[in-house]
Amino acid sequence: LGLIYGHTGLQRFIDCVGVPRTKELFLTGRNFDGTRAAEIGLVHEVHPAAEIDELSLALAAEVAAGAPLSLRGNKHVIETLSQFPRLSPKQVEEMVELRRSCFASEDFREGVRAFGEKRQPRWQGR
Template sequence: MSCTDSGTPETGRLVLDEPAPGVARLTISNPAKRGALDHAILDRFVALLPDLDHRCLIITGEERIFSAGYDLVSAGANLIGVSEAAFAGQAEALIAHPFTAAIEAIAACPMPTVAALNGPAIGGGLELAVACDLRIAAAGIRLGMPPAQLGLVYSHTGIRAFIDTIGAARTRQLFLTARRIDAATAAAWGLVNEVVPADALADAALTLATEIAELAPLSQRGNKQVINALLDAAAAMDPTAEAALVSLRHACFSSDDFREGVAAFTQKRAPVWRGR
């Protein structure tokens, strides 16, 4: 099976193939923008995943890049000149909603999922990888979470996924310093399960996915469901507290700092923060 989302000259593509029986593979292809997750790619995840009927899914990138994160350059260009009153709503519609839908589609995938990190995984690209069940990384790649460089308050569900994976201390280090870490450090933290030489990554990911696909599918899907239910139960919070966190994120989209962060990123200059 091979199916390529044709996209357009201005957008990225998500390429679907079946490299082994029972194994589906989705490849993020947006080389001009370092694997940035634009609306075409994000919408394709949402459209494709519910219809896949395999025993394991690999998500990877093209050549030597996994994903540089959400396509903020395109989103920022669309926000230039938008009035202050309309900015927050349009920013949230352009950035938060399509990305959230794609992450939720990956997390809801009933089959085991493997992120094969063939290159840098930054921001939304790293959250996409964390939404997968397992991660295997090429030696020498870098990973990082830069929302503080953009004036962005991250979603509480996104941060929770990192806490579930690497604990609160490492999550604080990722989000509050915005520093990149290498693959070896990511493995020591538990952010990735295995590190292999770059030229061996594709084969290693396929070997792992094939082994998973050969196991009992009812057991695999059932155990995944149990694990996710236990994590959800442990992370449950008071509705009032959760509403406050959602409001905090909504407020960030109307802040001066977020508007400045988007403009600075789009214009490739240093931001000037105001703290409001």
């Protein structure tokens, strides 16, 4: 296309596949398929197109079955760590407080009870 790609997108590629692979992809402009994307670490799974809807719904159901507070908290921590590999003292305190609040939640108590009773937890998001 004859353009310089955006730095944020390129940074994501570098974080995902490293500098050498990013250079290969963006300096050569080579096309690649899903198998190649998996080989270089750009994606972690490849499936036939006919299976995507079913697999996507199954994954969504699996994620949705998790504890809402835990899901939200873990997503926040992962996003923060991916953007700021070295956390500031304020960010560290935020992570510690987030974890403390989870331990104080009704959902955490329900999870512990359900585990002990060998049953599926009933999450409330509280």
